[in-house]
Amino acid sequence: MRILTKEESQYIDRMAPEKYGIPLGYLMENAGSDVAQVLANHYKGAKSILFLSGNGNNGADGLVAARHLMELEIPVCIYLFGESQKGSQLFKEQLHMVKQLGIAIYTSLDDIPWHTIWAVVEGLIGTGMKGELRFQMKEVIEIVQSQCELYSISKWSIDIPAGVNANTGEVSHSSFKADYTITFGATKQGVCLYPGKEYAGHVIVKPLGIPFEKVLQNYQAYHNTWGLDIRLIETLLRPRSAIAHKGRNGHTLVIGGSNGMIGAPLMAGEASVHSGAGKTTVAVPDDCLRTLQNKVMPEVMTASFRSVSDIMDLVKDKSVLALGPGLGRREETAQIVLEFLATYDGPIVLDADAFYALGDMANGETNGVLQSRSHPAIMTPHLGEFSRLTGRSILDIQKNYVQSARDFAIAQHVVLVLKGIPSLVALPNGTIYINMAGNSGMGTGGMGDVLTGMISAFVAQGYEVNEAALIGTFLHSYTADRLGTKKLWGYTPSDVSVRIGSVISELLSPSLNV
Numbered sequence: 333m334r335i336l337t338k339e340e341s342q343y344i345d346r347m348a349p350e351k352y353g354i355p356l357g358y359l360m361e362n363a364g365s366d367v368a369q370v371l372a373n374h375y376k377g378a379k380s381i382l383f384l385s386g387n388g389n390n391g392a393d394g395l396v397a398a399r400h401l402m403e404l405e406i407p408v409c410i411y412l413f414g415e416s417q418k419g420s421q422l423f424k425e426q427l428h429m430v431k432q433l434g435i436a437i438y439t440s441l442d443d444i445p446w447h448t449i450w451a452v453v454e455g456l457i458g459t460g461m462k463g464e465l466r467f468q469m470k471e472v473i474e475i476v477q478s479q480c481e482l483y484s485i486s487k488w489s490i491d492i493p494a495g496v497n498a499n500t501g502e503v504s505h506s507s508f509k510a511d512y513t514i515t516f517g518a519t520k521q522g523v524c525l526y527p528g529k530e531y532a533g534h535v536i537v538k539p540l541g542i543p544f545e546k547v548l549q550n551y552q553a554y555h556n557t558w559g560l561d562i563r564l565i566e567t568l569l570r571p572r573s574a575i576a577h578k579g580r581n582g583h584t585l586v587i588g589g590s591n592g593m594i595g596a597p598l599m600a601g602e603a604s605v606h607s608g609a610g611k612t613t614v615a616v617p618d619d620c621l622r623t624l625q626n627k628v629m630p631e632v633m634t635a636s637f638r639s640v641s642d643i644m645d646l647v648k649d650k651s652v653l654a655l656g657p658g659l660g661r662r663e664e665t666a667q668i669v670l671e672f673l674a675t676y677d678g679p680i681v682l683d684a685d686a687f688y689a690l691g692d693m694a695n696g697e698t699n700g701v702l703q704s705r706s707h708p709a710i711m712t713p714h715l716g717e718f719s720r721l722t723g724r725s726i727l728d729i730q731k732n733y734v735q736s737a738r739d740f741a742i743a744q745h746v747v748l749v750l751k752g753i754p755s756l757v758a759l760p761n762g763t764i765y766i767n768m769a770g771n772s773g774m775g776t777g778g779m780g781d782v783l784t785g786m787i788s789a790f791v792a793q794g795y796e797v798n799e800a801a802l803i804g805t806f807l808h809s810y811t812a813d814r815l816g817t818k819k820l821w822g823y824t825p826s827d828v829s830v831r832i833g834s835v836i837s838e839l840l841s842p843s844l845n846v
């Protein structure tokens with residue numbers, strides 16, 4: 333699923349007429365008619381649909397929809413916000429038409445017969461929003477929302493809810509909280525990110541009327557963003573070869589663990605087994621080996637290390653290394669990690685305490701450590717760890733979430749799985765995937781260790797690092813969503829781990845229904 337930024341939408345807006353000779357009015361007619369069709373499909377009964385219209389093109393989309401609904405004999409009315417004479421050219425043209433058609437137009441909210449309204453369709457402002465919502469618009473939204481609550485009126489937004497930043501998902505105070513958002517071409521980035529996602533409700537994407545990917549090919553600031561969803565994963569997953577034996581399905585080595593933190597590498601190792609790696613070895617520091625052996629499932633092989641050369645020996649015949657879960661933050665461990673990274677060039681997934689060793693990568697001595705690898709490293713930090721890696725505050729990262737991930741992945745030439753809510757996968761070329769799955773039940777210790785084990789297992793089985801990061805990140809959350817529908821509280825990372833295999837089988841052969 334393609335996702336558009338505000339700048340990309342505005343570029344398409346400009347280019348459609350300029351380069352392709354498609355007047356914006358055509359796209360608007362298309363958009364408005366789609367809005368009308370969606371509303372007509374949902375409409376029941378005899379009440380009216382009220383369009384809240386700003387004086388930009390977002391409002392004009394609504395006016396087009398009102399005209400189309402009138403043709404379908406669905407009662408409509410319009411509330412006009414702002415000074416019409418200062419509106420966009422297309423808005424003024426559309427306003428003239430609805431006036432000529434005699435559609436009821438209100439300029440005061442007090443005059444609206446709220447008890448006769450079935451749905452409010454907000455076209456106050458779309459991708460043209462600058463800064464915070466202005467005071468008067470906030471007031472209007474607050475009144476409309478309280479009337480919607482009072483009269484159980486359904487709430488719709490055109491393109492993006494008023495007040496939601498189309499890029500960052502930040503919301504102005506008193507933003508419009510929709511039940512449904514009808515958007516054009518592709519979902520806007522801001523409604524895939526929190527809190528914007530909660531304001532958009534269910535998002536319905538309708539065609540824009542121009543092949544926008546083609547238009548965007550010439551856009552200089554072009555860095556595409558995609559939804560990480562089931563459709564994408566179905567295109568990436570490959571059936572397991574009937575003749576593949578354990579040697580062909582790859583060998584994961586997990587290096588981690590410290591006193592009191594044996595569970596982390598153990599969960600990563602077990603997730604690797606459940607995700608289909610042919611073999612899995614978990615190696616811990618010498619003094620932790622016995623504890624590991626007492627706890628681990630029999631399918632996992634165990635080993636221990638004391639030095640960099642021990643790790644080099646262990647990794648020799650392995651397909652992928654997962655480095656960091658529970659490794660601890662002792663200075664000598666950090667030294668081992670750095671020394672090892674300087675010599676080892678194979679596929680690697682870095683997690684947890686491996687980041688401690690790397691420190692502030694943007695400004696410190698480790699900047700450049702990962703850039704020249706044959707296989708870009710996969711890094712799976714949560715926001716706290718990412719804050720340390722970038723030397724920036726969590727708040728600052730959250731404000732520029734997508735861009736922060738993109739900048740880091742490009743600069744360090746890594747596949748970054750940034751475990752915020754939602755998680756992002758940023759590829760070294762700057763392409764971003766926003767995870768569409770996941771739920772709050774996943775906020776339990778060990779969930780990240782399972783993710784590391786899963787991603788490693790997909791690398792072991794021969795997927796490219798980009799693919800493995802995407803498949804692992806999505807299936808981890810998707811499997812958790814399956815558990816979350818039954819009980820959102822109290823399912824464990826190990827519950828997710830043991831179900832991964834059956835979810836993969838189900839996706840590969842839907843008729844299995846396992």
Ligand SMILES: NC(=O)C1=CN([C@@H]2O[C@H](COP(=O)(O)OP(=O)(O)OC[C@H]3O[C@@H](n4cnc5c(N)ncnc54)[C@H](O)[C@@H]3O)[C@@H](O)[C@H]2O)[C@@H](O)CC1
Pocket residue numbers: 341342344345348359360363386387388389390391393414419420456457458459460461462463464465466469490491492516
């Ligand atoms: N991308 C495309 O190709 C298409 C875009 N269309 C529509 O066009 C919309 C964008 O239209 P515009 O660029 O005219 O912009 P908008 O209609 O989104 O917003 C512009 C209006 O909002 C006001 N405004 C800006 N910031 C404000 C703030 N902080 N508080 C209160 N008011 C504020 C401006 O004064 C102006 O009146 C899209 O969201 C979409 O609905 C459609 O017509 C279909 C085609």
Ligand SMILES: Nc1ncnc2c1ncn2[C@@H]1O[C@H](COP(=O)(O)OP(=O)(O)O)[C@@H](O)[C@H]1O
Pocket residue numbers: 714751752753754755769770771772773774775776777778779780781782783809
């Ligand atoms: N509210 C939430 N919604 C979606 N995913 C979540 C939520 N809370 C946590 N997660 C996911 O759970 C995992 C937690 O990872 P992490 O913080 O590294 O856990 P740990 O260090 O305990 O293993 C990440 O994949 C994260 O995206």
Ligand SMILES: [K+]
Pocket residue numbers: 390454455456457458489490491492493494
């Ligand atoms: K809107």
